Amino acid sequence: xxxxxxxxxxxxxxxxxxxxxxxxxxxxxxxxxxxxxxxxxxxxxxxxxxxxxxxxxxxxxxxxxxxxxxxxxxxxxxxxxxxxxxxxxxxxxxxxxxxxxxxxxxxxxxxxxxxxxxxxxxxxxxxxxxxxxxxxxxxxxxxxxxxxxxxxxxxxxxxxxxxxxxxxxxxxxxxxxxxxxxxxxxxxxxxxxxxxxxxxxxxxxxxxx
Numbered sequence: 174x175x176x177x178x179x180x181x182x183x184x185x186x187x188x189x190x191x192x193x194x195x196x197x198x199x200x201x202x203x204x205x206x207x208x209x210x211x212x213x214x215x216x217x218x219x220x221x222x223x224x225x226x227x228x229x230x231x232x233x234x235x236x237x238x239x240x241x242x243x244x245x246x247x248x249x250x251x252x253x254x255x256x257x258x259x260x261x262x263x264x265x266x267x268x269x270x271x272x273x274x275x276x277x278x279x280x281x282x283x284x285x286x287x288x289x290x291x292x293x294x295x296x297x298x299x300x301x302x303x304x305x306x307x308x309x310x311x312x313x314x315x316x317x318x319x320x321x322x323x324x325x326x327x328x329x330x331x332x333x334x335x336x337x338x339x340x341x342x343x344x345x346x347x348x349x350x351x352x353x354x355x356x357x358x359x360x361x362x363x364x365x366x367x368x369x370x371x372x373x374x375x376x377x378x379x380x381x382x
Contacts, residue, residue, distance in 0.1 A: 175284070175301055182208035186244055190237050190261050191251035192217030195275055199249045199285070204229060211245075213237050214252075237261060247271040247283070278302030287312035292324025293331075320364035326357075329370060333377070344380055351376035 187203045189196050192214030200221060203210050211231040212221055225232035233241070237257055242248050242264050250261040250272065262280040265272035274280035278301075286297040287308040296315055298308045330352065337345060352373055360368040 175299065177297065177299070179295070179297075180206075180247075182206040182246065184209060185246035186211060188213065188242055188245040188248045189251060190214065190241075190248065190257065191253075191275075192221055193251065193253075194218055196249075196251040197221055199251055199275075200224070200230060202285070208246075213241055239264065242268060242270050242272075245270050247273070249273045249275065249285075250280075251275045276305075289315045289319060290324075291319050291321060292328055294319075294324050294327045318362070320361060322361045322364045322366040322369065325366050326361055326369050329366075329373070333373070336377075340380065348376055348380045351379075 182203065183206065185208055187208040188211045189200050189203070190213045192212060196212065196214065197218045197220050200210055200212060204224070209231075210229075211233065212225070213233045213235070214221075215235055217225070217232060217234075221230065221232065224230045237252075237260065239260075242261065245265075248261060248265050248270055250258045252258055258274045258277060258280065262272050262274050262277075264270075266282070271282045272280070273283055273285060278284070281302065284299055284302050286299040287305075288298070289296040289312055296319070298311045298315075300308045337348060340348060354372070354376075357369050357372045360366075360372065
């Protein structure tokens with residue numbers, strides 16, 4: 174069984190070995206989390222080359238060498254060379270650095286899940302490396318059902334949080350339950366943020382919050 178976790182990567186060194194399309198997707202995700210990204214590969218895809226030119230990533234234009242993972246918070250190996258991937262995994266495991274080797278579960282300390290994002294709402298799906306295709310299908314299923322209103326609604330609830338924290342314990346629990354009631358969920362499924370907010374205001378008015 175895996176322990177699910179979300180990581181704060183801002184400012185942390187993350188090394189990606191490989192320069193193809195898979196590596197590009199991994200780098201894109203790391204940059205979105207404001208990680209400090211280093212790519213090690215003799216050649217890279219156009220997007221990686223552009224990001225290196227723009228100073229968004231470091232690009233070491235050569236093959237992986239022993240010692241390249243020193244100082245990294247985590248490492249992703251995304252090459253099509255089994256020997257390189259195994260060398261990266263061995264070095265990381267010896268140095269206590271988290272490593273993910275794409276499409277090789279037995280060499281991974283962690284898996285990168287399929288993710289659905291709606292603002293600050295993040296839903297991560299993992300099959301523990303058994304079926305990336307199933308994880309992808311579930312992600313697509315959720316994407317079709319989680320409207321943009323869910324992320325906006327979460328931001329709205331965040332604005333209300335200081336008011337809610339002032340409520341007495343019993344009343345707070347009642348209000349928090351009401352804020353995710355079936356009518357509100359139904360409105361969000363229809364992408365009707367206005368209706369969801371109206372229902373929230375009714376819940377708050379009834380509590381005096």
